[in-house]
Amino acid sequence: MTGFGERLRAVTDAHGRLCLGIDPHAELLRQWGLGDDAAGARAFALRALAAARGRVGIVKPQAAFFERFGAAGYAVLEEIIGTARADGFLVIADVKRGDIGSTAAAYGQAWLAPGSPLEADAMTAVAYQGLGSLDPVIELAEAHGKGVFVLTATSNPEGRGLQQSVSGSGRSVAGQLARDVAVRNAGATGWGALGVVIGATEPITASGIDPVLLQHTPVLGPGFGYQGTRLGTLRDVYGVAAASVIPTVTRSVLSAGPDGLEAALDAHRAELEQGAS
Numbered sequence: 001m002t003g004f005g006e007r008l009r010a011v012t013d014a015h016g017r018l019c020l021g022i023d024p025h026a027e028l029l030r031q032w033g034l035g036d037d038a039a040g041a042r043a044f045a046l047r048a049l050a051a052a053r054g055r056v057g058i059v060k061p062q063a064a065f066f067e068r069f070g071a072a073g074y075a076v077l078e079e080i081i082g083t084a085r086a087d088g089f090l091v092i093a094d095v096k097r098g099d100i101g102s103t104a105a106a107y108g109q110a111w112l113a114p115g116s117p118l119e120a121d122a123m124t125a126v127a128y129q130g131l132g133s134l135d136p137v138i139e140l141a142e143a144h145g146k147g148v149f150v151l152t153a154t155s156n157p158e159g160r161g162l163q164q165s166v167s168g169s170g171r172s173v174a175g176q177l178a179r180d181v182a183v184r185n186a187g188a189t190g191w192g193a194l195g196v197v198i199g200a201t202e203p204i205t206a207s208g209i210d211p212v213l214l215q216h217t218p219v220l221g222p223g224f225g226y227q228g229t230r231l232g233t234l235r236d237v238y239g240v241a242a243a244s245v246i247p248t249v250t251r252s253v254l255s256a257g258p259d260g261l262e263a264a265l266d267a268h269r270a271e272l273e274q275g276a277s
Ligand SMILES: O=c1ccn([C@@H]2O[C@H](COP(=O)(O)O)[C@@H](O)[C@H]2O)c(=O)[nH]1
Pocket: 021, 023, 062, 094, 153, 154, 155, 156, 197, 198, 199, 222, 223, 224, 225, 226, 227, 248, 249, 250, 251, 252
């Protein structure tokens, strides 16, 4: 079985590292002339996938925007994840799940178990109950070539007080968590199956994260585009960890409307390439 890190590397080698978020916000559905309902979210997401084909290899549907529509929204999310995976996209389900271990295990089964209706390639998870509480999810992911991205330093400013506070170890909470994740990936030859989410809205060192540690840890990087950070500044934000970052853009592409998506994606890719060179 091919591990998640290797699968992620193959996709980024083929299509670049940019990840397109698929978030059917009510305002975007209106702007696109679609209903703010499950049918509108379906048309929106299918159009976004069509634009992404051949331009990016990774997509990140945000479950919240489908959950808004209850069972009908979940049916759409199932279809979108399945269609995207069948088309060869690597799908990161942005679900931000976490709980005591036995319940976390059920989240893992929902989003990562082969054959599950919502099976994705990776999911986002929350370690507020301790990184160890996610062990069942991480073990399930490793057994099936899947990935788990743990929120570490988020892009929203409200997270900083908690995430930058100094823990008993003398490190910031974010810095300690990043270190604990890196330790688990230490045996990997390339990227491991356990990633972190580190927002792009301020340099990662401000959160007490040592970028040198992240060589084997894939980093999901939201906060580019709509939240204000330019893709061209990737290196300034992540330092030596920049090579491990999967930068994510959502509203800054999707707000271009159904007829402007391809051009917006091409412009974002070009800006990322400039910054990476
Ligand atoms: O720290 C975080 C973690 C996750 N997100 C998610 O990423 C996208 C960002 O969308 P934009 O339109 O590019 O702002 C969204 O789904 C968030 O839930 C994040 O922004 N920050």
